[in-house]
Amino acid sequence: MKLSNSDIQVSQHSEPANWVKSDAFQAGVIRELELIPLRLPFKTDFKIAFGAPRPGIDVLVLKMHTTSGLVGIGETQAWLRQGSRDTLRSLISIIQEQFAPRLIGKNVFNHASILGELRDCVWSSNYALAPISDALLDLQGKVLGIPAYQLLGGKARDSVCAGITLGISEDEEALLDDVRNWIEKGFTSFTIKVGNDPDRDAGVVEKVVDAFGDKAIIRADGNSGMDWAGALRFMNRVQHLGLDAVEQLLPPSNLDGMAELARRYNVPFMADEAVSSDYDLLKVISMKAASVFQTKIAKNGGAWACKRLWEIGSAGGMRIFPGNHPGASVVSAAAIHLATSWPGPLLEGPIAVGINEVLAEDIVTEPIPRKGKHLFIGDKPGLGVTLDEDKLKRLRVEL
């Protein structure tokens, strides 16, 4: 059927909608920000290459109140490793002193201009931007009554597959038992943390590949913990193991070294700490320093900013590993909404680190539904998760 001009004319009898004067737009005026610093305990200490074993994770929850009485939520973490220098105090200081005065009275639907202004006022502040950006998204969804994935491009998949990350452990048998248990629960993708001792690390990876390489995808993550000589020792031993990717062995400042490793070894390398901003990712692509990159909601400034990185990365021929720092289900939900809206391929990343039960506590009333490795975000408005106020009170830290 061919449409004529008269068919496609908007009805002449109705006034064109005035969005800015609409009830929906007017419901999105920001009134106040509320910050809740938390310390979430791990079940057992979590060890990566950088720093001592960690008993828990510092999390900052942000509530964004509108003049209409709606509340949007966002989450960030003070993870403190290479590429992340923020503490709970510094995050609160940036948000309270710099961001809040620029946000009050603004409309949550003006997402891009708000983020642009905040980026201009505090340089390189992704960890503080993330909960703001995700709370804007949550509120847009709550005002319109639609899930956040609809605001990020619409639904492209029914579920999002997650992988498991295993911290550095002296007990190799326990590590192998862990992998076995997760495979029995339906997971097929594993990242083994390495980075402190190249020979021991290579031995652990060999054992995991020996035991499970025929039924699972195995990766190793150095968390920037190796020097050049250590990276060569490690790679010489693992290069023929069929690893799906080797992640960030060298510090993010050593992009030349990352590119040289990628030239020397026929193994896919992943950039994580090396990619905070768009410019970082462009540099990694242009130097061929990696062929896979990882985003994290906090590291990269929220789901919106991660989407931009995914667009740039996929255009640059990179594989995408959707990740997160250890965190609660607010930040997991943000990443799952983004992944739900993404039409291209995604690796099975640690998108919802809480699912691997490293956390002793979560902060939402209902966990995000999971069946095996599949996470289902549902269709509630916004991020679709509700804070458990009792847990917030109990886990709150005074600074």
Ligand SMILES: [Mg+2]
């Ligand atoms: Mg990593």
